[in-house]
Amino acid sequence: MYNFEYKNPVKILFGKESISKLAGEIPQNATILMTYGGGSIKRTGVYDQVMAALKGCNITEFGGIEANPHYETCMKAVQVVKEKKADFLLAVGGGSVLDATKFIAAAALFENGDPWDILAAGAQVEQALPLGAVLTLPATGSEMNGNSVITRAERQEKKAFGSPLVMPQFSVLDPECVFTLPDRQVANGVVDAFVHVMEQYLTYNVNSPLQDRLAESILTTLVEEGPKVLAERKNYDAAANFMWCATMALNGMIAVGVPQDWSTHIIGHELTAFHGIDHGRTLAIVLPGVMHIKRENKKDKILQYGERIWDIKDGDADERVDAIIARTVEFFESLGVPCTLPEYDVPETTIDKIVERFKQSEAKFGEKQDMDYLEIEQILRNRL
Template structure:
């Protein structure tokens, strides 16, 4: 196991009715900008609950943050923060709203061009505004980490940044708020969390059994409960456990002391930026081919994953890996997510466009061994046609 530092200051308030805790968690004198996505926060009554819990605090609303939050929209929020002298941000929504709020928190007090926050992967962030979150869509783990992914439409660029300055001060997780989610978002959330885990787990062994077993347990929980979330949409216990799995998948715990991959995500971001395909669906269509093409460098962990998560222990190594990859694809399909580029009307011509973007954004040496060059990226895309 590698040496590491672990820091996570986010206060989690988990359970039904926890929105009332906002009165204790947000400073009494705060002027609050409440950020949210579409109309669902309002139509489901969650926004009214949030405002009631905030009581007499001065509140300004900012809606319209996209499913893939855009730099253009978020800079409008930054302008409001400055015009209205906002001193606290509150994200109400899923990972996209929270990611966007992180960017606003950093950009509103950034001395230079806010685009440099993303171009520097967050290295230039030295401070940020305080903010909290009310999570309504579990998927990304953004409610308990310091990462954010933002799209700039002008450049068709989807870039990420990380900084210890953008950990949420608190996050409220009420599983009942997920009961009104459309099936598509539930499916996306399960698969997104699943691949977050594999990006930190399916690399190579470094004698880290705690992280491995934790990751395998989270994967097994998703395999068990994901389909139940679709077949039993009113089951609050299922939603509660899925909510906590998604948070744990990217809270930093399972990723400390072990190598990371993230090649699937980096290529997937280009598909979202170019064709506006849901993030979870881009990575679901990429992961099976990614594992297949890279089976040699990932062999030990693929065999372990197959045995411990899917119970695959018979056959040659190649046969076991084939079966493991197929089980993974079948699970995504069970969650009603298609896993081929052709399912999204993407062809070899589109692969040429994707390759141009990968090169333009410097995605030429991805993965835990930096082995995923442009040629291999093309192979992976073609394998998933």
């Protein structure tokens, strides 16, 4: 196992009626900018719960954050922050709202040029506004990490950044918020959390049995509980287990001491940038292709994953790898998430555009930094 340093300062308030505890987490006399998405929080009652908990507080609202948050929208929110002199941000929504709010927190105090440089050029975040979160959609794990992904719509680019300065001071997780989510969002969330684990687990062995088993416990729980959440929409225990899995999948705990991949996400971001496909669905498309094309690099961990998660033990190594990939696809499809490009009306010309973008960047990806644009083309063509 590799050396590591780990610190996670995010306070989690988990369980029924936990939204009522909000006031005790935000500084008194704060000027709050509350961010949210398309308004579903008002239909589900979350908005009323938040406003009741913060009665008497100075709150300005900023809604309309997209499912794949746009840089352009975030910059409008930055202007509101400056006009209202907001000094605390409260994200109420899913991972997209949290990601946008993290970028807003950094961009509002960015003094070294164009805030886009935070995403496109890796400009250092030296200060950020404090923020908290009320999570309504388990998926991204953004409620307990310092990561953010933002789309610049005019350029069809989707970029990520990370900084400990944009980690939420607290996150409220009430599983009852899951009850009112559309099935599509629940399915996307299960896939998103599942692939987050795979990016940190499906690499190569470094003698980290505890990390492996922590990762496998999340995968197994998602396999068991994800379908229950869809079948029994008001099953509190299933919703709670799903919500905590999504948080644990990307709060850094299973990442320490082990290699990480993230190529599935990097490729998937391009499918979202060009076609607006839901993030979780891009991962369901790409992961099977990565497993197929990188089967030699990942063979030991794929076979371990197949045996421990799917009980696949029979056949030679190649037969088992094929069966494991097929079983993974079957699981995603059982949730209602298609796993091939034609099912999303993505033409072959899009593959050419994505491959050219990676070719121009000359970047390499994967846990061994050995995946180039040629392999990315193979991965995408595998999904036709």
